[in-house]
Amino acid sequence: MQPEQQTPIILVTNDDGITAPGIRNLIEAIKDLGTVLVVAPDSPQSGMGHAITLGKPLRMNKVDIFEGIEAYQCSGTPVDCVKLATNQILHRKPDICVSGINHGSNCSINILYSGTMSAATEAAIEGIPSAGFSLLDFSFDADFEVAKKVANTVVRQMLLQKMPQHFLLNVNIPKVSETDFKGIKFCRQANAKWGESFEHRVDPYGKDYYWMVGNFICKDEGTDTDVYALDNGYASIVPVQYDLTDLKIKNMLETEWGDFGI
Amino acid sequence: MQPEQQTPIILVTNDDGITAPGIRNLIEAIKDLGTVLVVAPDSPQSGMGHAITLGKPLRMNKVDIFEGIEAYQCSGTPVDCVKLATNQILHRKPDICVSGINHGSNCSINILYSGTMSAATEAAIEGIPSAGFSLLDFSFDADFEVAKKVANTVVRQMLLQKMPQHFLLNVNIPKVSETDFKGIKFCRQANAKWGESFEHRVDPYGKDYYWMVGNFICKDEGTDTDVYALDNGYASIVPVQYDLTDLKIKNMLETEWGDFGI
Numbered sequence: 001m002q003p004e005q006q007t008p009i010i011l012v013t014n015d016d017g018i019t020a021p022g023i024r025n026l027i028e029a030i031k032d033l034g035t036v037l038v039v040a041p042d043s044p045q046s047g048m049g050h051a052i053t054l055g056k057p058l059r060m061n062k063v064d065i066f067e068g069i070e071a072y073q074c075s076g077t078p079v080d081c082v083k084l085a086t087n088q089i090l091h092r093k094p095d096i097c098v099s100g101i102n103h104g105s106n107c108s109i110n111i112l113y114s115g116t117m118s119a120a121t122e123a124a125i126e127g128i129p130s131a132g133f134s135l136l137d138f139s140f141d142a143d144f145e146v147a148k149k150v151a152n153t154v155v156r157q158m159l160l161q162k163m164p165q166h167f168l169l170n171v172n173i174p175k176v177s178e179t180d181f182k183g184i185k186f187c188r189q190a191n192a193k194w195g196e197s198f199e200h201r202v203d204p205y206g207k208d209y210y211w212m213v214g215n216f217i218c219k220d221e222g223t224d225t226d227v228y229a230l231d232n233g234y235a236s237i238v239p240v241q242y243d244l245t246d247l248k249i250k251n252m253l254e255t256e257w258g259d260f261g262i
Numbered sequence: 263m264q265p266e267q268q269t270p271i272i273l274v275t276n277d278d279g280i281t282a283p284g285i286r287n288l289i290e291a292i293k294d295l296g297t298v299l300v301v302a303p304d305s306p307q308s309g310m311g312h313a314i315t316l317g318k319p320l321r322m323n324k325v326d327i328f329e330g331i332e333a334y335q336c337s338g339t340p341v342d343c344v345k346l347a348t349n350q351i352l353h354r355k356p357d358i359c360v361s362g363i364n365h366g367s368n369c370s371i372n373i374l375y376s377g378t379m380s381a382a383t384e385a386a387i388e389g390i391p392s393a394g395f396s397l398l399d400f401s402f403d404a405d406f407e408v409a410k411k412v413a414n415t416v417v418r419q420m421l422l423q424k425m426p427q428h429f430l431l432n433v434n435i436p437k438v439s440e441t442d443f444k445g446i447k448f449c450r451q452a453n454a455k456w457g458e459s460f461e462h463r464v465d466p467y468g469k470d471y472y473w474m475v476g477n478f479i480c481k482d483e484g485t486d487t488d489v490y491a492l493d494n495g496y497a498s499i500v501p502v503q504y505d506l507t508d509l510k511i512k513n514m515l516e517t518e519w520g521d522f523g524i
Contacts, residue, residue, distance in 0.1 A: 044317070046316050046317075047313060047314045047315070047316040048311070048313045049310070049311040049312030049313040049314070049341075049380065050311030050312060050374045050375055050380075051309060051310045051311040051313040051375075052309045052311070052375055052474070053309070053474065054308050054309040054474070055306070055308075057463070057471040057472055057473050058460070058471065058472045058473075058474065059469070059470070059471055059472075060470070060472065061470075079311075079375075080474070083458045083460075083474065084460065084472065087458055087459060087460055088460050088462070088472065109387065109504070111506055112312045112380075112383070112387075112504060113312055113313075113314055113341075118311065118312075118374075121374070125371065125374075125455050126455065157519060161518070161519070164511065164514075167511070168508075170506075186512050186515050186516050186519075187507075187512075188505070188507040188509065188512065189505050189506055189507045191505070193387050193388065196345045196349055197349060198320070198345075198346065198349055198350050200350070201319070207321070208321070208322070208323075209319040209320065209321055210319055210320045210321075210322065210346065210350065211319050211320075212314070212315065212316070212320065212342070212345065237515070238506075238507055238512075239507065239508040239511035239512045239515060240506045240507070240508055241506055241507070241508035241511075242371070242374060242506065243450070243451050243453070244373055244432075244451055244500075244502045244503055244504065244506075245449075245450040245451045245500055245501065245502070245503070246430075246501040246502055246503035247450065249426065249429070249501035249503075250448050250449075250450065250500075250501050252426075253448050253499070253501060254448050256423070257419060257423070257448075
């Protein structure tokens with residue numbers, strides 16, 4: 001239980017960049033729950049996954065764009081931001097880390113590509129209870145009202161309860177009005193993937209280039225998935241782990257592959 | 263079982279870039295097991311994780327640097343390379359995808375940051391049995407003999423046996439001589455993390471910048487981990503999943519958090 005007399009420190013980051021409406025809405029949603037510190041990328045970093053910056057230095061500058069909130073923009077990836085925040089600014093762990101609100105879905109397999117979720121994962125690895133929030137609306141004019149309520153509720157709950165070490169949530173919010181919003185469901189990650197295609201073009205100098213375009217393919221018919229919840233007007237919460245060991249396959253291989261003869 | 267009369271198509275990629283010694287050694291190790299197609303980044307992409315290129319176009323050019331092998335270099339990330347290979351070059355799934363041989367360890371938590379493993383993961387998502395190979399030696403003059411034997415053995419085994427859908431292996435090889443090499447072990451991902459620090463410097467124009475430096479911290483004392491196997495002269499194989507749902511925490515939350523009151 002968080003002692004009530006101590007104000008928790010809440011680290012806020014995202015992958016759409018520090019000027020995106022989503023992060024401003026997240027700050028508004030949770031700023032009354034603790035002392036907010038913002039460290040976010042200085043440019044959009046969507047699709048950066050768990051990338052870190054190796055081999056080149058990072059820049060970080062204090063910015064005054066959120067009234068009364070200490071904030072820094074960083075030249076690196078969302079994961080870099082979390083590392084810099086704990087190591088160079090706080091010199092301690094924040095009590096909680098929240099990432100988002102992402103402009104667009106991070107449900108199902110999107111978690112792997114998402115800088116928003118990877119930042120939250122990085123914090124969880126450090127033992128900081130964390131959550132990533134994503135709204136299923138890419139528009140910069142998106143209506144964040146439902147998403148803000150969900151974020152406030154989840155963060156309040158995380159601060160009230162004693163979280164297990166490395167606690168990590170992937171929270172997605174449907175694009176619905178407050179009246180059509182059904183509530184929150186705990187879910188498993190739907191089994192889905194992106195079906196990519198590439199648009200092949202030729203530049204003015206005669207050289208080929210390719211634009212990646214894709215469509216989301218979900219063949220998972222379960223009613224306990226994040227995709228199902230979101231399709232039915234619920235926000236989805238998937239608790240996330242980052243031990244990727246597939247123990248079933250490990251057992252199978254130990255039996256079937258046996259000695260390799262090396 | 264792979265019909266013996268058909269030559270399997272083996273997609274090869276990496277994250278150190280198409281000119282790295284590691285990918286050349288991987289090709290040499292497995293080229294007799296099938297028809298090899300190489301699609302790899304045109305520059306080093308270490309630490310890129312599962313990043314994809316959004317919002318800018320990709321370049322891809324055929325190169326003639328591996329004798330008798332069709333090869334392309336791509337301006338994108340390792341994951342982009344896999345997408346382009348299946349979609350723009352093969353127009354079908356290869357029979358197997360191998361990634362590496364990475365210069366440096368991808369055991370334990372490194373899997374999250376690794377472009378090498380993320381490329382293999384992307385292929386597995388597509389239903390292509392895949393393996394990433396990493397040698398615990400960053401040097402470009404590294405001795406790849408043990409790693410080549412391991413890669414050949416594992417790929418041969420993967421082609422012989424019927425793999426489950428989305429089969430994915432994280433294979434790490436210790437930096438030992440052939441005489442000191444003990445064999446191959448199936449392992450779980452060790453619970454470890456990077457302890458980062460940042461070197462703060464000031465550039466000639468008076469502006470701050472930061473170099474990330476880190477040390478690997480493993481407090482996992484298990485003898486069934488990849489870290490333990492590697493420390494004891496074995497190559498480690500961790501079978502990998504990418505459904506990140508933490509079902510234990512999901513059950514706990516359903517019981518303890520219950521109705522959110524939204």
